[in-house]
Amino acid sequence: MAAKNIIRFFVLLLLQVLVFSNINVNGYIYPAFYVYFILLLPFEIAGWLLLILSFLMGLGVDVFTNSLGINAAASVFTAFLRPGLIRMLKSKKEYEPGISPGIKDLGFRWFFFYALILISLHHSALFFIEAFSFKDILQTGNRIIASSTATLILVLLLQFLFYKQDKR
Amino acid sequence: MRNLIAFLWKNYFFFLFVILEVFAVFLIVNNNYYQGRVFFNSTNDVTGKILEKYNNLTSYFALKNANKILAEENARFYNMHPESFIKTDTLAFFVNDSIYLQQYKYISAKVISNSISRRNNYLKLNKGQLHGIKEDMAVVASNGIVGQVIEVSDNFSSVMSILNTNARVSAKLKTSNQVGSLYWEGEDYQMGKLVDIPSHVRFNVGDTVVTSGYSYTYPEGQVVGIVEGFDIDPGDSFFQIYVRFSVDFNKLYYVYAIQNIFKGELIDLEQSDIKE
Numbered sequence: 001m002a003a004k005n006i007i008r009f010f011v012l013l014l015l016q017v018l019v020f021s022n023i024n025v026n027g028y029i030y031p032a033f034y035v036y037f038i039l040l041l042p043f044e045i046a047g048w049l050l051l052i053l054s055f056l057m058g059l060g061v062d063v064f065t066n067s068l069g070i071n072a073a074a075s076v077f078t079a080f081l082r083p084g085l086i087r088m089l090k091s092k093k094e095y096e097p098g099i100s101p102g103i104k105d106l107g108f109r110w111f112f113f114y115a116l117i118l119i120s121l122h123h124s125a126l127f128f129i130e131a132f133s134f135k136d137i138l139q140t141g142n143r144i145i146a147s148s149t150a151t152l153i154l155v156l157l158l159q160f161l162f163y164k165q166d167k168r
Numbered sequence: 169m170r171n172l173i174a175f176l177w178k179n180y181f182f183f184l185f186v187i188l189e190v191f192a193v194f195l196i197v198n199n200n201y202y203q204g205r206v207f208f209n210s211t212n213d214v215t216g217k218i219l220e221k222y223n224n225l226t227s228y229f230a231l232k233n234a235n236k237i238l239a240e241e242n243a244r245f246y247n248m249h250p251e252s253f254i255k256t257d258t259l260a261f262f263v264n265d266s267i268y269l270q271q272y273k274y275i276s277a278k279v280i281s282n283s284i285s286r287r288n289n290y291l292k293l294n295k296g297q298l299h300g301i302k303e304d305m306a307v308v309a310s311n312g313i314v315g316q317v318i319e320v321s322d323n324f325s326s327v328m329s330i331l332n333t334n335a336r337v338s339a340k341l342k343t344s345n346q347v348g349s350l351y352w353e354g355e356d357y358q359m360g361k362l363v364d365i366p367s368h369v370r371f372n373v374g375d376t377v378v379t380s381g382y383s384y385t386y387p388e389g390q391v392v393g394i395v396e397g398f399d400i401d402p403g404d405s406f407f408q409i410y411v412r413f414s415v416d417f418n419k420l421y422y423v424y425a426i427q428n429i430f431k432g433e434l435i436d437l438e439q440s441d442i443k444e
Binding site: 066067068130 | 180184188189191192193194196215222282287326354355
């Protein structure tokens with residue numbers, strides 16, 4: 001379990017800085033796909049580990065993209081809100097031990113809202129910190145909506161891909 | 169005391185969150201300071217290596233376009249070559265070498281990472297201190313200016329592109345020589361904004377905008393872009409001119425870093441002006 005998450009950490013970090021950070025669609029869409037790592041951390045993870053890992057993930061992306069601290073701040077913010085959100089989104093199945101966040105264990109509906117809310121929070125934090133003001137709020141809003149949508153689609157696609165594989 | 173520790177321990181999740189956020193904000197705010205740079209300079213070499221490896225792989229797919237741009241550039245150099253000129257008046261071409269002192273030094277480099285979608289965009293180049301790149305050198309592509317070196321490690325350098333809300337370039341209209349300040353608004357990666365041009369100046373859409381050379385960084389006359397439109401607020405005495413960049417920032421492969429050899433001398437002179 002731990003090994004899986006460690007591998008995912010590095011794979012997502014490299015994917016982000018080598019692929020997704022280079023996606024340029026009319027300057028608005030910046031899919032911060034690495035947030036997928038935070039989404040998929042197991043339920044029973046200790047709070048401190050959740051925060052530290054998210055921080056390291058953000059910092060890793062920052063070091064590559066010359067945006068020191070911005071992604072780290074947004075990631076820690078997301079990680080901080082995650083336990084509360086999980087408590088709020090009660091599913092029909094209880095969070096039994098051995099269950100992990102994903103379509104496979106908790107169904108599409110649950111995962112869709114979970115991903116939607118966390119990704120929106122993360123991207124809102126990211127783009128507001130990047131702009132560092134509420135001045136161009138409309139432009140920042142557009143960025144948040146466009147990029148969150150892109151990230152959400154990518155996350156759901158990847159979930160389905162692995163869901164299908166596990167079924168076989 | 170025991171209560172305090174118990175309280176902290178109970179709410180450690182919140183406090184750890186606050187500590188990490190404060191640290192992150194500290195990093196953001198200090199991002200432009202030298203100290204923060206020094207710490208991350210060492211990692212810069214590592215990330216640079218990884219990006220270069222990746223770039224070696226992907227640059228293959230961009231070869232066709234890069235070749236085209238290089239060929240166009242070669243053609244332009246041939247146009248400047250003495251052999252391309254006919255001597256009509258021997259006096260006009262009299263050149264005594266000792267009159268000319270080289271002021272700008274060009275170093276070619278390859279772009280290994282680049283972005284256009286952030287508010288503050290940066291590039292990384294595959295050359296650094298060992299190749300003669302220094303901080304504050306200008307960076308130009310074959311068809312226009314790109315940015316300014318802000319950080320160098322031994323083998324790599326970071327460039328603040330003009331697609332950066334902190335970047336300012338002293339630019340002028342080529343036809344009238346009126347100087348203004350050019351910056352990027354953070355939205356369309358192809359458009360910049362030239363301000364401080366007084367409202368009495370006449371110019372046309374399609375006029376060329378070039379660097380003024382006043383900042384000592386960019387040589388004079390480097391192409392920035394082309395006037396695409398303008399605005400003037402009622403009661404304002406300055407134009408806001410929209411400039412389409414001549415460089416396609418989404419397609420940068422090879423660039424030149426330019427060193428102004430006399431920059432130190434010029435700045436010393438300026439400072440002695442201020443003292444008096």
